[in-house]
Amino acid sequence: MTERKSPTAVLREGPRALTEDQVREIEGASLDGVLHVDIDDVIEYVHKDLKSLPDFTTLYRRYLKQRWDVYDLDFSQDVVDWTEKMTEAERESFIAIASGFHHGERQVEIELPVFMIGASEEEKLHIAAQIEDEARHTVFFDRFYREVVGLRGDDMMAVLDASFPWVSETFVGPFGLLAYQADEVRRDPFDERARVRYGTNYFLWIEGVLALSVMKVTLSYARWRGILPAYYTGFTATCRDESRHVQGGMRYLQQAVRKDPTMINEIHNTLRTILASSGVVSRRVYYEPLGWTDEEVRVLFRQQLRRKVNDVGIALPPDIEDRINRIEPALAGG
Amino acid sequence: MTAPGFFTSEWAAAVRGALTAGPSEQARAGKLQRYWDSFEKVKGKYASSWALECRDLPGVPSRPGGAAALVVVWADGAVTACQIAAPGTPVDATYTLGMDYQDWKALHEGYDAQRTVMYRKLLLTDGDLLEFFKSIYFFVESLAVIGGVPAEYPEPARPDGVPKSVEELNTEIIKRYLRVFETRDVGELKEIVADDVIAHGAGRGVQGRHWVENSVLAPGLSACRVRVDDLFAARDRVTVSFTMTYTHERTGQDVAMTGTKSYKLRDGKIVEFWGETDVYGFLRQLGLVPGEFPAV
Numbered sequence: 001m002t003e004r005k006s007p008t009a010v011l012r013e014g015p016r017a018l019t020e021d022q023v024r025e026i027e028g029a030s031l032d033g034v035l036h037v038d039i040d041d042v043i044e045y046v047h048k049d050l051k052s053l054p055d056f057t058t059l060y061r062r063y064l065k066q067r068w069d070v071y072d073l074d075f076s077q078d079v080v081d082w083t084e085k086m087t088e089a090e091r092e093s094f095i096a097i098a099s100g101f102h103h104g105e106r107q108v109e110i111e112l113p114v115f116m117i118g119a120s121e122e123e124k125l126h127i128a129a130q131i132e133d134e135a136r137h138t139v140f141f142d143r144f145y146r147e148v149v150g151l152r153g154d155d156m157m158a159v160l161d162a163s164f165p166w167v168s169e170t171f172v173g174p175f176g177l178l179a180y181q182a183d184e185v186r187r188d189p190f191d192e193r194a195r196v197r198y199g200t201n202y203f204l205w206i207e208g209v210l211a212l213s214v215m216k217v218t219l220s221y222a223r224w225r226g227i228l229p230a231y232y233t234g235f236t237a238t239c240r241d242e243s244r245h246v247q248g249g250m251r252y253l254q255q256a257v258r259k260d261p262t263m264i265n266e267i268h269n270t271l272r273t274i275l276a277s278s279g280v281v282s283r284r285v286y287y288e289p290l291g292w293t294d295e296e297v298r299v300l301f302r303q304q305l306r307r308k309v310n311d312v313g314i315a316l317p318p319d320i321e322d323r324i325n326r327i328e329p330a331l332a333g334g
Numbered sequence: 335m336t337a338p339g340f341f342t343s344e345w346a347a348a349v350r351g352a353l354t355a356g357p358s359e360q361a362r363a364g365k366l367q368r369y370w371d372s373f374e375k376v377k378g379k380y381a382s383s384w385a386l387e388c389r390d391l392p393g394v395p396s397r398p399g400g401a402a403a404l405v406v407v408w409a410d411g412a413v414t415a416c417q418i419a420a421p422g423t424p425v426d427a428t429y430t431l432g433m434d435y436q437d438w439k440a441l442h443e444g445y446d447a448q449r450t451v452m453y454r455k456l457l458l459t460d461g462d463l464l465e466f467f468k469s470i471y472f473f474v475e476s477l478a479v480i481g482g483v484p485a486e487y488p489e490p491a492r493p494d495g496v497p498k499s500v501e502e503l504n505t506e507i508i509k510r511y512l513r514v515f516e517t518r519d520v521g522e523l524k525e526i527v528a529d530d531v532i533a534h535g536a537g538r539g540v541q542g543r544h545w546v547e548n549s550v551l552a553p554g555l556s557a558c559r560v561r562v563d564d565l566f567a568a569r570d571r572v573t574v575s576f577t578m579t580y581t582h583e584r585t586g587q588d589v590a591m592t593g594t595k596s597y598k599l600r601d602g603k604i605v606e607f608w609g610e611t612d613v614y615g616f617l618r619q620l621g622l623v624p625g626e627f628p629a630v
Contacts, residue, residue, distance in 0.1 A: 107452065169365060169448060172474055176451040177467045180458050197464070273464040280471055282369040 018044055026240065031068040034240070035233045039219040042236055043212055046243040050311035053251040056122040059244045063129040066244075068237050070139045073230040075147040081227035082148050089289040090221075095149065096285050097218055099166035101211075102141040106160065107175045108206065109134035111182040115198060117189035119252075126248045133241040140234045148231070168285075173277035174206050196256050196263045200270040203249020207242055209304045215239050216300060221290040250312045257314070267314060275323035301327050337484035340438070341391055341402055341418055345485050349404065350416035352483050357475050361482075369471070374411075376472040383407040384473075385419070385427035386480070387459075390435045392488040401432060404480070429461035441481035447474045501567035504599045508572045511597075511604060512560045515578060520547045527604045534608040535595075555580040563592075572597045578611075582620060591616040 018026075018041060026045045029037055054062075082091065109131060116127040138156070145151045145159050153159035181198040188194065219235055222228040256263045287297055302324055309316055316324075338344035356377070362370055387401040403425055407415040419425045433441075437455040441447065450456050451474060458466060466473070489506070507526050514522050523546060532541050557580065564575040573596040582589050595609030617623045 164446070164449070167448075169369065169471065169474070172448040172451055172470055173467070176448070176470060176474075177463075179452050179454050180463055180467070183454060183457055184463060269464055273467050276468040277470060280369060280372045282365045282471075284366065 018048060023048065027062065027066070029240075031072055031233060031237060034068075034237045035229055037236055039216060039223060039232075039236055039239060042239045042243065043216060045240070046212060046246050047307055047311060049247050050250055050308065053247055053254060053312075056120070056126040056248060056251070059248050060122075060125040060129055062244055063126070063133070063241075066237075066240060067129075067132070068136070068234075070136045070143065070234065073140070073143070073234050075143065075230045078144075078148045078228045078230045081229075085225070085227050087289065089286065093286045093289045094218060094221075095163075095166050096168075097214055097290075098141070098144070099163045100168070100171060100214065101137075102145060102163050103160060103167055103171065104175060104206070104211070105134055105137040105141055106156075107178060108202065109138050111178050111202070114182050114186045114189060115195065115202075118185070118192075118195055123248070123252065126244075130245050130248070133238075133245070137238050137241070140238065144231060144234075148228075169282035170277065170280055173280075174201060174210065174274060177201055177273065178206065192256065192260070193263070193266050196253065196266040197270045199249055199252050199256070200267045201274060203246060204253065204267075204308055205271070205274050205305075207249060208246045208308045209301060211242055212239070212246070213297070213300045213304050215242070217287065217290060217292055217297065221292075224291060246308070250308060253314070254312050264314065268317060268320060271316075271320050272323070275320065275327070279323070279326040298327060337486050340442075340485040340487045341388055341404065343418055345483065346404060346416050346418050348483050348485075349406070349480050350413045352479050353406065353413045353416070353476055357479055358482070361475070361478065373472055373475055376469050377408075378411040380408040380411070380469065380472065382428035382469075383426075385425045385430040385460075386456075387430065387432040388435050388438055389432050392435060403427075403430070427461075429466050430459050431456050432459050433457070438481075439487050441477070442483075442485060442487065445481075447478035447481060450477065500569065501572075503602070504570070504572050504597075505565065505567045507599060507602060507604070508565070508567075508574060508597055509562070512562065512574070512576060515550055515558045515560055518550055518558075520550050523547060523550070526602070528600075531604055532606040534606075535610055536613075554583050556583055557581040570599055572599065585620070587620070589616055589619040 022041055023045065025033075026037055026042055086094070112127060112131050112134065116124050116131075119127055142156050142159055145163055146153070149163075151159050151162040153162055178198070178201055181194070181201060184194045185191065185198050215235060215238070219232060219239070222232045253267065257267070287294060305324060308314075338348060357370075357373075384406045385403040386406065387403045389401045391402045402421050403419045403423075405415065405417055405419050405425055405427060406413055407427075433450070433456040437445075437450065440455075441450055451470075456477070510522070511526050514520065523543060527543050527546055529543055530541055531543055531546065532539055533545055559579045561577045561579075562574060563577055566573045573594070575592070575594045577590055577592050579588055579590045581587070591611055591613070592615070593609060593611035595607050597604050598606040614623060618625060
């Protein structure tokens with residue numbers, strides 16, 4: 001963590017071009033090495049392969065090389081930083097955003113197994129690996145909340161209960177939809193239209209837009225301030241895992257549309273529902289203590305969505321473009 | 335005033351009033367006005383209906399063709415109909431959602447409505463999912479309102495769905511009867527003790543519920559605590575051994591009295607009972623009789 005650029009610098013710099021060395025560094029970094037990787041490079045790495053999406057076996061092989069042990073992280077310095085180096089306003093903003101992840105990681109872990117039933121054999125390998133990733137991410141946040149924030153609980157659900165007051169009422173928009181979509185897929189695991197609607201919400205919106213945008217906010221803050229090293233390490237490694245999930249998800253959607261072009265309607269209709277609820281906000285999330293303005297977060301969301309659909313070749317009709325412009329930055333809280 | 339029974343027409347009427355009034359001031363506090371503006375905007379033009387099912391309502395045998403449902407019909411910002419549909423009744427609703435009885439009860443006891451949806455306790459079983467979620471915040475806030483409507487929740491059905499046996503029902507009545515000694519709410523005795531109940535004990539038999547009421551309200555003793563030491567139920571009889579611990583008001587001393595009684599029940603009420611209580615031991619603890627048995 002030597003570079004101390006401002007958290008929002010990447011918005012002005014525009015898309016980055018990663019060198020082969022940088023790609024090798026990101027792909028091959030051990031958990032200790034992840035601490036020195038720039039989060040903006042990792043997010044760029046997510047997009048690197050979107051135009052020529054890797055196949056599921058390649059993604060599975062990357063998983064085998066990149067998986068990390070969540071129990072290797074040492075949060076002792078984070079505890080010092082949390083209590084001594086961060087202001088009350090910074091902690092409040094941080095928790096308001098991180099709580100969405102605490103609950104979101106659990107949700108994407110438990111809703112994924114049903115999607116595997118109707119997948120190809122190669123994709124099953126990738127999804128099985130992704131479920132393990134999501135379980136590890138859930139433990140990561142459980143540890144962070146227990147050991148750094150100081151929440152208590154006899155089990156994981158008790159800690160989730162303790163952090164839930166920070167979760168926005170609008171969390172149920174994408175994540176409630178995901179739960180119900182998972183149930184729809186459970187009833188007929190081979191209903192390809194239901195699978196595409198599910199994949200649009202899970203892989204494109206929740207992982208490709210929400211997760212990557214919000215990761216960027218807290219990680220660039222930690223890097224800028226030079227604090228929370230275990231959080232930065234674990235969550236940047238999480239972001240690297242997400243690159244595989246987003247690439248796998250985009251590959252699935254791209255193949256579904258190529259196989260049946262009318263599937264684009266399922267993607268559009270799902271986006272219409274998601275964006276209908278993305279213009280509603282129930283509580284204010286204060287980004288300023290973390291170095292961001294509302295408008296900068298809004299730009300980040302739009303950038304993430306547009307890059308995914310453009311790279312994968314999903315055209316958006318005008319009504320969806322219009323709704324994208326009304327996305328609320330408070331989405332980060334949920 | 336007693337709250338209406340859960341999933342009764344009286345409760346449905348109360349739900350209708352609560353939904354029309356909308357979330358309370360307490361519920362609105364802490365959320366942005368913009369959020370509630372959006373809620374009111376959706377409510378003002380909402381024209382869908384919900385069939386909210388309780389899959390295993392106690393006392394209602396499950397049958398093919400559905401569960402009991404609370405049917406809520408919206409138009410022009412108000413609930414135009416809100417009623418209970420019995421299992422098997424054809425219901426024409428835009429969206430049908432189902433939830434187990436224990437989760438309805440948990441919602442009533444304060445479980446979060448958002449998590450009720452996210453954790454799939456309530457599931458959409460019929461209707462357009464994407465259309466439903468365009469108004470999800472309106473639905474979740476309305477669900478919280480429904481959960482907050484006062485209601486009496488009956489004892490849950492057994493997990494296997496088998497109706498309770500006579501012995502189980504009679505046991506519940508006897509436990510309720512013994513609790514009256516703790517609450518001293520003699521009004522409750524009317525529901526579980528026959529007017530002309532016959533009580534046998536201490537070498538005599540007496541008739542009338544007032545004897546039981548007098549026993550519950552025994553002067554000089556308070557803070558009764560009842561412990562059931564043993565209980566056996568067979569057909570119309572329930573036999574129970576118990577320990578009642580009172581506080582003797584004059585001295586502040588706790589004194590215990592054991593007893594064994596056999597109750598006969600008919601149509602959900604105690605009609606006759608036999609038994610003895612250890613009055614001698616009770617008086618001995620208070621120093622009112624000698625500590626040793628007198629030589630005979």
